[in-house]
Amino acid sequence: MIATPGPVMLLVASAGLQGGYKRALQTIFGTNFASLVLILLSVLILKGALNINEQWLNGIKVLGCFYIAYIGFDILKEVASRSSAENEMTLNAVSGGFKKGFLVGISNPKDIIFFASFFPQFTGVTADLNLSLIVLTMSWIILDFATLSMVYLSFNRLAQSAWYPKLLALCGLILIAVAIYGIYGIWF
Structure with missing residues (x-):
């Protein structure tokens, strides 16, 4: 599930392409913190301490899809605005960082669905529920972290090639497609 392409991976890749490993790492920390928040909400629901209305959950998913589409359009706008005289592309709108990583991670429909429905199915790892939750959280x-770091390293190799602008444009298109698919899945 972690290795499936999605908005978080694409954000980490473009943040790394623009700002190096330091920026990718900040973005990864933001997405990991968002995962911890979603895991906490999942645990609270699992233990019966929190009940979320399905309409509210769907609203959060839709807002997340719009945010992901916004990032995709920003990437495409930056790629399109690049003049042919520039040798290097600047992507201020997708520079990543902790805050942007957190916002994409917390609004990612894939992660929301995973932590709300799939994650609780693995709470029987040990006989103690709390220990199982700790093991699952640490494993996640x-x-x-390892998967997103490998994504950065893979994309970093491509950053030096002529494929760089095309790769970023593809990232933008994929983010928009993910957002459309997410909205379609919620409403239909």
């Missing part, structure tokens, strides 16, 4: 954070 470690695997997520």
Whole structure:
């Protein structure tokens, strides 16, 4: 589930392309913190301490889809505005960072659905529910961090090639497609 392409991966990749590993790392920390918040909400729902109305959850998903589409359009706008005389592309709108990573992570429909419905199915890892939740959370954070770091390293190699603008444009299009698919799945 962590390795499936989605908005978080694309944001980390474009943040890394624009600002190097330091910026990618800040973005990864933001997305990981968002995962911890979603895990906490999932645990509270699982333990019966929190009940979320399905309409509110769908509203959050729709807002997340719009935010993801906004980032995709910003990437496309920056790619389109690049003049042929420039050798290097600047992407201020998708520079990543902790805040942007958190916002994309917390609004990611894939993660919301995963932590609300799929994650609780694995709480039987140990006989103690709390220990199981700790093991699952730590496993998620470690695997997520490692996967997103590998995504950055892979995209970083491509940043030096002529494919760079095309790759960023593809990232923007994929983000928009993910947002449209997410909205379609919520409403239909």
